[in-house]
Structures are given as C-alpha cells and as structure tokens.
Amino acid sequence: MNRWLPFEWIAAVRFLREGRMQTIFIISGIAIGVGLIVFMSALLTGLQANFIKRVLTSQPQIQLIPPKQVARPLLGGGTVLEDAVVQRPAQRVVSIDQWPKIRDRMLAIPEVNVVSPTMAGSALAVRGAVSRAISISGVEPETYFRIVRVPDYIVAGTPRLTNQDIIIGTELAKDLGATVGDKLNVQAASGAPVVLTITGLVDLGSKGVNERAA
Numbered sequence: 267m268n269r270w271l272p273f274e275w276i277a278a279v280r281f282l283r284e285g286r287m288q289t290i291f292i293i294s295g296i297a298i299g300v301g302l303i304v305f306m307s308a309l310l311t312g313l314q315a316n317f318i319k320r321v322l323t324s325q326p327q328i329q330l331i332p333p334k335q336v337a338r339p340l341l342g343g344g345t346v347l348e349d350a351v352v353q354r355p356a357q358r359v360v361s362i363d364q365w366p367k368i369r370d371r372m373l374a375i376p377e378v379n380v381v382s383p384t385m386a387g388s389a390l391a392v393r394g395a396v397s398r399a400i401s402i403s404g405v406e407p408e409t410y411f412r413i414v415r416v417p418d419y420i421v422a423g424t425p426r427l428t429n430q431d432i433i434i435g436t437e438l439a440k441d442l443g444a445t446v447g448d449k450l451n452v453q454a455a456s457g458a459p460v461v462l463t464i465t466g467l468v469d470l471g472s473k474g475v476n477e478r479a480a
Contacts, residue, residue, distance in 0.1 A: 325414065326382075337353065380409055381409065382410040383406060386402070388455065389480075390454075391451070392453065393442045393448070396441065396443065398438060399478070401479060402452065420467070421469045422446050423465050423467055426466070430463055432452065432463065432465070434480045435476030437476035438478065439464070439467050444464055446464055446465065448464050
C-alpha cells in the first residue's frame with residue numbers, strides 16, 4: 267500500500283513509528299500549545315467584553331453640561347494699548363437653563379436612545395457622631411438606570427429611589443456604620459439638611475468611588 271503514498275507520507279509514517287516516545291512528546295507539545303492559545307484568546311475576549319460592559323454601563327456616552335464661566339477684560343477704546351491679566355473666576359454651581367426643552371430636543375434625535383437629567387454636587391452625610399463628605403447625584407431612576415446600570419451593582423437592599431431614599435457605596439456605609447433601612451442626614455453646601463432612608467448599597471468596583479458615591 268505504501269507505493270501509492272507520496273514519499274513525504276512514507277518518511278513521516280516511518281519516523282513516527284520508530285520514535286514513538288518522541289512522537290508522543292511532539293503531539294503533547296502541540297496540544298498544549300494549541301490549548302494555551304485557545305485559553306489566552308478566550309481570556310482576552312472575556313476581559314474585553316467585561317471592560318466594554320463596565321465602561322458602557324457606568325457612564326453615559328454623551329454629557330451635556332453648563333458652560334464654564336469666563337471672565338473677559340474690559341478694554342479701553344482709542345489708541346490705548348492694554349495688557350490685561352484676568353484671573354479665572356470661581357465656578358458656581360449652575361443648572362442648564364430650560365433643561366426640559368433640551369431633553370425633548372435630544373429625544374427627537376433618532377440616534378439618541380435615552381436622556382436622563384441629573385444634578386451632581388458635594389454634600390455632607392451625617393449619622394450620629396460620624397460625618398463624611400460625599401459626592402451626591404440626584405437622578406430620575408426610570409431613565410438613569412437605563413444608562414448607568416445601578417441595579418446590576420446593588421449588593422444589599424433594592425435599587426428603589428424616591429425623594430426620601432438614597433443609595434450609597436459599600437465603603438461609605440462601613441465608614442458611617444450604616445446599613446439598609448437606616449436613616450442618613452444629608453446636608454448640602456446650601457440648603458437645609460434632609461433625612462433620607464438607605465434603600466441599597468452599591469459596589470461600583472472602586473474603593474475610592476464607593477467611599478463617596480451616593
């Protein structure tokens with residue numbers, strides 16, 4: 267039967283038969299190499315999918331923010347040449363003027379799926395004798411949770427949010443000694459303090475974020 271085989275096949279079969287241990291090592295090495303490549307490819311694909319999921323479900327793709335305030339020099343007229351040095355003004359917390367109209371205009375764009383208004387700022391969370399500075403965001407959960415998948419990161423409680431509820435990071439809860447169902451006194455830089463009920467604890471994957479997020 268060998269006379270019908272090409273010379274390369276005859277040489278290869280004879281080599282494999284005579285060096286059986288070497289053949290086993292070669293086949294084992296090839297199998298290990300292929301398995302390693304498949305494993306690394308699957309690992310990188312999983313990491314890429316997890317990275318994309320975390321990025322796309324933790325923040326909006328487009329943000330509309332109020333323009334920053336810029337101070338402009340008052341220049342004199344005539345032929346007087348002035349060299350003005352203008353200090354950058356302190357940025358005040360301002361809202362977008364007539365934001366419902368802007369939201370409706372954004373929703374009218376076919377490529378836009380979800381629009382959610384938010385208010386963000388700094389506040390002080392107080393529970394008993396313990397207080398912590400927090401970064402607090404006021405959101406509409408019906409639309410905001412479609413952009414930032416907060417329910418996917420809830421580790422305790424429920425993602426319920428009303429004007430009397432608050433969701434805080436896990437590290438912040440440890441610092442305050444609080445858990446789901448406890449009351450939290452939140453005071454912004456301006457305005458009277460409000461007492462909110464903790465309805466959920468969220469783990470956003472970063473200790474620094476979990477220490478301040480609310």
